[in-house]
Amino acid sequence: MGKTTIQDVSKHLGEEVTIGAWIHNKRSSGKIAFLQLRDGTGFIQGVISKNDIGEEKFDQAKGLTQETSLFVTGTIVEDTRSPLGFEMQISDFTIIHEAEDYPITPKEHGTEFLMDHRHLWLRSKKQHAIMKVRNEIIRATYEFFNEQGYVKIDPPILTGSSAEGTTELFHTKYFDEDAYLSQSGQLYMEAAAMAFNKVFSFGPTFRAEKSKTRRHLIEFWMIEPEMAFMDHDDSLEVQEQYVSHIAKSVLQNCKVELEALDRDLTSLQKIEAPFPRITYDDAVKLLHEKGFEDIEWGEDFGAPHETAIAESFDKPVFITHYPLDIKAFYMKPDPERPDVALCADLIAPEGYGEIIGGSQRIDDLELMEQRYKEHDLTGDAYQWYLQLRQYGSVPHSGFGLGLERTVAWIAGVEHVRETIPFPRLLNRLYP
Numbered sequence: 001m002g003k004t005t006i007q008d009v010s011k012h013l014g015e016e017v018t019i020g021a022w023i024h025n026k027r028s029s030g031k032i033a034f035l036q037l038r039d040g041t042g043f044i045q046g047v048i049s050k051n052d053i054g055e056e057k058f059d060q061a062k063g064l065t066q067e068t069s070l071f072v073t074g075t076i077v078e079d080t081r082s083p084l085g086f087e088m089q090i091s092d093f094t095i096i097h098e099a100e101d102y103p104i105t106p107k108e109h110g111t112e113f114l115m116d117h118r119h120l121w122l123r124s125k126k127q128h129a130i131m132k133v134r135n136e137i138i139r140a141t142y143e144f145f146n147e148q149g150y151v152k153i154d155p156p157i158l159t160g161s162s163a164e165g166t167t168e169l170f171h172t173k174y175f176d177e178d179a180y181l182s183q184s185g186q187l188y189m190e191a192a193a194m195a196f197n198k199v200f201s202f203g204p205t206f207r208a209e210k211s212k213t214r215r216h217l218i219e220f221w222m223i224e225p226e227m228a229f230m231d232h233d234d235s236l237e238v239q240e241q242y243v244s245h246i247a248k249s250v251l252q253n254c255k256v257e258l259e260a261l262d263r264d265l266t267s268l269q270k271i272e273a274p275f276p277r278i279t280y281d282d283a284v285k286l287l288h289e290k291g292f293e294d295i296e297w298g299e300d301f302g303a304p305h306e307t308a309i310a311e312s313f314d315k316p317v318f319i320t321h322y323p324l325d326i327k328a329f330y331m332k333p334d335p336e337r338p339d340v341a342l343c344a345d346l347i348a349p350e351g352y353g354e355i356i357g358g359s360q361r362i363d364d365l366e367l368m369e370q371r372y373k374e375h376d377l378t379g380d381a382y383q384w385y386l387q388l389r390q391y392g393s394v395p396h397s398g399f400g401l402g403l404e405r406t407v408a409w410i411a412g413v414e415h416v417r418e419t420i421p422f423p424r425l426l427n428r429l430y431p
């Protein structure tokens with residue numbers, strides 16, 4: 001009688017197996033009890049009949065409490081009604097540990113209560129499905145970039161400088177020096193691209209943003225590819241291919257999870273490269289037509305603007321060529337129109353907002369020095385970055401995809417707080 005896991009039961013059809021599991025839920029009627037079991041790899045229904053198992057064991061089964069852990073033995077049979085396609089006819093079970101008064105019951109709980117119990121909430125069906133989608137997006141990310149010949153490079157987390165603006169930095173001491181938690185590995189990835197051509201990173205980033213919205217985390221994970229010899233248009237092609245690959249992989253490998261999340265699949269099926277592109281200029285015009293009279297050229301878009309623009313397309317849309325003044329110091333001005341940058345944000349459909357920010361980088365030393373001055377960037381912290389423009393500078397581009405916003409969109413989850421195992425929010429550092 002072999003030990004297996006729920007995700008592998010299809011390999012044991014008709015066999016008797018043992019699974020280590022927890023009681024997720026249960027109900028009984030007359031001589032039959034139904035145990036909803038979870039083992040971390042999935043959920044399965046176990047059926048116990050009094051006639052098969054005997055009265056004493058049957059009464060014990062009826063008394064099993066939520067989250068009690070046990071070894072369950074039984075035969076795997078087909079069950080076309082369940083999302084998994086299988087159930088277990090239980091022949092025996094042994095309790096490992098009895099759980100008393102598990103705080104998260106099948107009834108509704110408030111968000112704050114659930115967030116306070118995040119360490120337990122992760123066991124629930126919806127949270128489990130979201131984390132599995134997250135895991136699949138990470139897996140598909142490595143697959144995509146490895147297949148395309150990218151080298152994974154890990155930029156530092158403790159840094160001496162800011163990449164995306166000094167107001168959102170987490171400050172700490174590095175012995176006698178000042179240090180900051182990384183907001184983006186980009187500047188280091190540019191150095192890496194000059195050494196390895198095509199590179200990508202995947203790591204945590206920190207933004208001390210006082211934003212309390214459904215799209216903002218204080219600590220979030222970013223995937224940052226950087227490509228030597230690629231211009232702005234080349235980079236957009238990589239982005240749309242990458243995002244299409246993510247959507248396709250999740251559709252293929254997370255069927256049970258997408259069903260548990262009640263995700264509308266038709267909108268996911270539409271995510272296929274190429275994606276539409278609209279310039280910032282045209283986006284402003286579009287917003288005026290849609291009744292956003294207040295927005296003026298030169299202003300950044302807020303969440304309602306992004307949502308309104310995205311509504312005009314049924315795929316993710318690139319907004320390109322933003323005014324240089326509202327973007328980061330490293331972005332290359334468009335040679336044909338130096339007041340706009342060779343950059344794009346990728347806006348997800350269905351109101352999920354910006355999931356990617358990217359650009360072609362300035363490769364000219366003098367221009368970069370001039371941008372330093374304009375942005376008051378002084379000190380040794382940035383000297384190494386200038387040297388990248390001094391020794392064989394080449395056109396290069398890159399982008400950053402926010403993992404949690406992408407998970408929220410693909411999984412169809414309203415708030416990014418449910419897309420990371422232990423969210424760090426403006427008012428939350430627990431658990």
Ligand code: 4AD
Binds near residue numbers: 358
């Ligand atoms: O647009 P951002 O700030 O771009 C950069 O950091 C560039 N250095 C990336 C690069 O070119 N290598 O951030 C990139 C993405 C955003 O599009 C968004 O998806 C996500 O990171 N993001 C956040 N996600 C959750 N919470 C926050 N506070 C976020 N800030 C940005």
Ligand code: MG
Binds near residue numbers: 356
């Ligand atoms: Mg951005």
